[in-house]
Amino acid sequence: MKARVLVVDDERLIRGSLERAFESAGHQAEAADSIAAAGAALGRTRFDLVIADLKLPDGSGLDLVRRIVAESPETKIVVITAHGTVDVAVEAMKLGAFDFVNKPFELDELLTTANNALRAGALERRVAYHDGRDRSRFDADMIPGRSPRMAALEREVAMVAPQPVPVILVVGETGSGKALVARRLHYASARAGGPFVELNAAAIPETLVESELFGHERGAFSDARERKLGLVEAADGGTLFLDEIGDLPAPAQAKLLTFLESFSFRRVGATAMRTVDVRLVAATNRDLSVLVKDGRFRADLFYRLSAITLALPPLRERKEDIAPLVQHFLAGKDVEVPPETMGLFTEYDWPGNVRELKNVIDRGLSLMGQNRVLLPSLLGLEAMPGGAPAGGGNLQWPSVGNEGFREAKERLIASWERDYVTQLLRRAGGNVSKAAREGGLDRVYLHRLIKKYGIANVDE
Numbered sequence: 001m002k003a004r005v006l007v008v009d010d011e012r013l014i015r016g017s018l019e020r021a022f023e024s025a026g027h028q029a030e031a032a033d034s035i036a037a038a039g040a041a042l043g044r045t046r047f048d049l050v051i052a053d054l055k056l057p058d059g060s061g062l063d064l065v066r067r068i069v070a071e072s073p074e075t076k077i078v079v080i081t082a083h084g085t086v087d088v089a090v091e092a093m094k095l096g097a098f099d100f101v102n103k104p105f106e107l108d109e110l111l112t113t114a115n116n117a118l119r120a121g122a123l124e125r126r127v128a129y130h131d132g133r134d135r136s137r138f139d140a141d142m143i144p145g146r147s148p149r150m151a152a153l154e155r156e157v158a159m160v161a162p163q164p165v166p167v168i169l170v171v172g173e174t175g176s177g178k179a180l181v182a183r184r185l186h187y188a189s190a191r192a193g194g195p196f197v198e199l200n201a202a203a204i205p206e207t208l209v210e211s212e213l214f215g216h217e218r219g220a221f222s223d224a225r226e227r228k229l230g231l232v233e234a235a236d237g238g239t240l241f242l243d244e245i246g247d248l249p250a251p252a253q254a255k256l257l258t259f260l261e262s263f264s265f266r267r268v269g270a271t272a273m274r275t276v277d278v279r280l281v282a283a284t285n286r287d288l289s290v291l292v293k294d295g296r297f298r299a300d301l302f303y304r305l306s307a308i309t310l311a312l313p314p315l316r317e318r319k320e321d322i323a324p325l326v327q328h329f330l331a332g333k334d335v336e337v338p339p340e341t342m343g344l345f346t347e348y349d350w351p352g353n354v355r356e357l358k359n360v361i362d363r364g365l366s367l368m369g370q371n372r373v374l375l376p377s378l379l380g381l382e383a384m385p386g387g388a389p390a391g392g393g394n395l396q397w398p399s400v401g402n403e404g405f406r407e408a409k410e411r412l413i414a415s416w417e418r419d420y421v422t423q424l425l426r427r428a429g430g431n432v433s434k435a436a437r438e439g440g441l442d443r444v445y446l447h448r449l450i451k452k453y454g455i456a457n458v459d460e
Helices: 012-024 035-044 061-071 086-095 107-138 148-160 178-187 206-214 250-262 288-293 299-305 319-329 339-347 353-367 405-427 432-439 443-453
Strands: 004-008 028-032 049-053 076-082 099-103 167-171 196-200 239-243 279-284 309-311
Touching: 004 012, 004 035, 012 028, 012 107, 028 035, 035 049, 035 061, 049 061, 049 107, 061 076, 061 086, 076 086, 076 107, 086 099, 099 107, 148 178, 148 309, 167 178, 167 299, 178 196, 178 239, 178 279, 206 250, 250 299, 288 299, 319 339, 319 353, 353 405, 405 432, 405 443, 432 443
Parallel strands: 004 028, 004 049, 049 076, 076 099, 167 279, 167 309, 196 239, 239 279
Antiparallel strands: none
16 A cells, blocks of 8 residues: 655654655655644645654644644544653544654554554545445435336335344345445445445455454464454444355354354454444345255354345346336436347346346447447347347357357357457557557557457558
């Protein structure tokens, strides 16, 4: 995490050593020897962290703390104080400083405190970003739709969200919108002002799940060089969204069950218990009851999670929602959707649900020419399973004959790749460099694809 750091101290040796230490750690560091010099630096640049001595030649460091808090509240402040003036350091923290260190200090001690401040600032910015982005998305209806099943689900969410329910399970197929429901539950509750923190259990190595959830102390294991805040703690006062909970390893299932009994936990390597105020929203695309029967999921955890369950219907069972969803994904774009395209959308079975619909639309937009019409030929649905195109004919995987599924898949990828490169070149007027830029591709790689598929009539 590269950060901008300002060191404010009137002792040249301290300024220089700290500046070099932060630069060696990969940060951008600047130094100032007075409040005036620090003020000038703050006027030029936004800093992520300020290290400030409280005793400066032109005034008290408290005045600098007040200015930073007033003008740049996102900047973290660590103050340096001499022994015997801890009360002044405490006053600085009341004003908004993150922490303090006493002189004389060990360099490692100060750097650890500084890293903790930078991590806290990064977490706050991440939460603020998602909070602002998600509020704009979820203050409105959960997802566009007209079907009775989605209307019923919205009523259930509106009824459950404001209640003091600590655990909610959301079930549905991959891509059906479980994360949207989780965020809707968060922003329709009294927790809306708190953080929304999410973790995909399937994406974390088994050995790291406990540390990700509950954090760890410095030295808890070989790579634990510093204390780490777990996601449970980061979600305090808000919602923890645990996706793909059916893939949670058995040891982590036991830890999670224990946590849900009292919402208390220990960081890995710690002895003290901590208690948080968190709502857990778990989600899965698997049948947990089957996993319980197979011995792959704890029955007691399943019963704890499933007391309140919200089920998302697949898109193929609510075809009346397709048109509103298409309009939603194309909002703000000057794009025409002809009847034959909408007919294809309606006939297709959407095994990947809403996520697949969005991806198909995004693909069509990336291949669209200047006419701004979303033609069926741009969607690539002919090669996907399920449904039938408007006008007849089943949409299905191409016949694999004796070549096998892998070869058929490779042919599909090659067909799509050739079509994509051709469309890029056409939109770029045959200019390879321009096509590479528009497609986000390396120019050498694009040349290789052009040669591979024998695409001619292009200019450098």
